[in-house]
Amino acid sequence: MSKILRLSVLGAGTVGGGVLTLLRENADLLQAQTGKRFEVRHVLVRDLQKPRAAVPDPKRLTADPQRAICDPRVDVVLELMGGLEPARTLIRDALQAGKHVITANKLVMAVSGDELIRLAHRQGVRLLYEASVAGSLPILNALQGSLAGNRITRVVGIVNSTTNFILREMERAVESDEPAETAYDAALHKAQENGYAEADPSSDVEGYDAQYKTAILARLAFLQYVPLESIYREGITHLSGRDLLWAKRLNMGLKLLSISERLPDGRLCARVHPTLIPRECPLYVVRGAFSGVWLQGNGFQEMSLHGFGAGARATASAVIGDLIEIARHPKPLKIEDPSLRTGETAPIESLTMRYFLRLVAPDEDALRALREPLQLLGAEFQPSEPLAQGVEQVALTPPLNEGEFQTRIARLRTEATVQVIRLL
Numbered sequence: 001m002s003k004i005l006r007l008s009v010l011g012a013g014t015v016g017g018g019v020l021t022l023l024r025e026n027a028d029l030l031q032a033q034t035g036k037r038f039e040v041r042h043v044l045v046r047d048l049q050k051p052r053a054a055v056p057d058p059k060r061l062t063a064d065p066q067r068a069i070c071d072p073r074v075d076v077v078l079e080l081m082g083g084l085e086p087a088r089t090l091i092r093d094a095l096q097a098g099k100h101v102i103t104a105n106k107l108v109m110a111v112s113g114d115e116l117i118r119l120a121h122r123q124g125v126r127l128l129y130e131a132s133v134a135g136s137l138p139i140l141n142a143l144q145g146s147l148a149g150n151r152i153t154r155v156v157g158i159v160n161s162t163t164n165f166i167l168r169e170m171e172r173a174v175e176s177d178e179p180a181e182t183a184y185d186a187a188l189h190k191a192q193e194n195g196y197a198e199a200d201p202s203s204d205v206e207g208y209d210a211q212y213k214t215a216i217l218a219r220l221a222f223l224q225y226v227p228l229e230s231i232y233r234e235g236i237t238h239l240s241g242r243d244l245l246w247a248k249r250l251n252m253g254l255k256l257l258s259i260s261e262r263l264p265d266g267r268l269c270a271r272v273h274p275t276l277i278p279r280e281c282p283l284y285v286v287r288g289a290f291s292g293v294w295l296q297g298n299g300f301q302e303m304s305l306h307g308f309g310a311g312a313r314a315t316a317s318a319v320i321g322d323l324i325e326i327a328r329h330p331k332p333l334k335i336e337d338p339s340l341r342t343g344e345t346a347p348i349e350s351l352t353m354r355y356f357l358r359l360v361a362p363d364e365d366a367l368r369a370l371r372e373p374l375q376l377l378g379a380e381f382q383p384s385e386p387l388a389q390g391v392e393q394v395a396l397t398p399p400l401n402e403g404e405f406q407t408r409i410a411r412l413r414t415e416a417t418v419q420v421i422r423l424l
């Protein structure tokens with residue numbers, strides 16, 4: 001590879017813009033780190049008329065993907081567009097054309113990562129995707145590098161910053177007696193303005209983004225194929241200010257967690273759902289637009305990382321880390337195509353855990369009828385409280401089997417509002 005590394009950047013939005021800015025601001029540092037100069041040859045966008053402060057030379061802009069992919073002088077293609085197609089096809093084309101590829105695209109890596117990783121290997125080029133999970137956190141590198149000699153038993157993460165930001169803003173509203181629902185809307189808007197949210201933010205709030213990231217994390221942590229459809233997914237749209245108020249009263253934090261773990265019977269269980277965590281959990285302090293990952297393994301025991309999980313500069317930091325890696329080591333490494341097990345996965349219904357329950361009924365009599373079967377399961381209730389409409393009561397359960405518990409709750413839900421949040 002020559003002293004110049006030539007790049008095609010596909011996308012000049014939040015992440016692409018951040019990468020172009022950091023490449024310019026840190027050009028001397030990057031040269032000192034790698035002995036190479038990075039030269040941006042093409043920047044692919046849809047709208048050529050849009051003003052773009054981050055693009056140094058408007059002549060580099062193109063709306064023609066083939067121009068950006070097929071230029072024989074280009075060494076590395078950075079896919080920072082998002083979405084499944086045409087991003088996946090362009091990554092494939094770039095690898096087939098012998099280019100190294102860096103992507104921040106968790107959807108593509110969750111759905112087609114295995115195929116693309118094998119293709120990169122066959123082509124003798126590198127495909128790196130650190131920015132696809134938890135923004136600036138070097139978690140994928142850690143799993144493939146310094147931690148690779150451990151048997152990982154559990155990975156628990158706050159891997160979606162938009163929802164963590166929204167939950168924090170709802171918590172603040174509850175603390176100051178303001179409506180949490182208004183805070184939800186305002187926080188989502190702010191997350192979009194700050195560039196944290198996906199182009200379609202339902203991917204964030206419905207838990208899809210976290211599900212994609214869980215598939216990538218679990219694959220690298222457990223060296224096992226983890227089909228997306230085997231990962232249970234629940235977002236944050238059904239949470240209310242009352243849930244955050246109760247979390248505070250119970251001395252817990254409410255987070256959207258990604259949890260993947262090896263069960264004692266050898267199966268792998270991966271899931272995404274809102275979870276109440278105790279104050280002692282390392283992820284309790286991970287607030288706002290931060291992401292965090294807490295790992296357990298048989299050597300290091302436990303470890304946690306946290307930092308900005310989204311936004312232009314934080315994500316660009318991870319993309320540029322991958323670029324430095326390619327500049328230093330352009331040959332593919334064996335670790336990027338490890339032999340994966342096709343082990344069994346376990347559905348969430350096979351787990352046993354504790355639950356927070358919030359029942360809302362028209363009156364005390366209705367509440368009593370709901371309470372009785374739950375008390376038989378060992379649920380411990382707080383005193384009931386009147387609401388503007390109806391009456392509310394919350395409980396914590398002892399460890400129960402998810403499958404059996406959800407069947408019982410489904411019956412109660414025909415009679416009243418029942419909120420269920422799992423405990424870590």
Ligand code: NAP
Pocket residue numbers: 010011012013014015016044045046047048050063080081082083086104105106131132135195196197198199309310311312315
């Ligand atoms: P974004 O702000 O919406 O930017 C997307 C860019 O790609 C825009 O410049 C857009 O062009 C261009 N683009 C999209 N589709 C195109 C097409 N078909 N042809 C040509 N250009 C196209 O998105 P982003 O937030 O930067 O996210 C990019 C990727 O990074 C996504 O995979 C996302 O999940 C991932 N990611 C984002 C973050 C974050 O904090 N935002 C963090 C980690 C990973 P126009 O400007 O002309 O519309």
Ligand code: HSE
Pocket residue numbers: 132133134135159160161162163196197198204209309310311
């Ligand atoms: N929308 C994503 C998030 C971007 O909020 O975490 C980072 O992957």
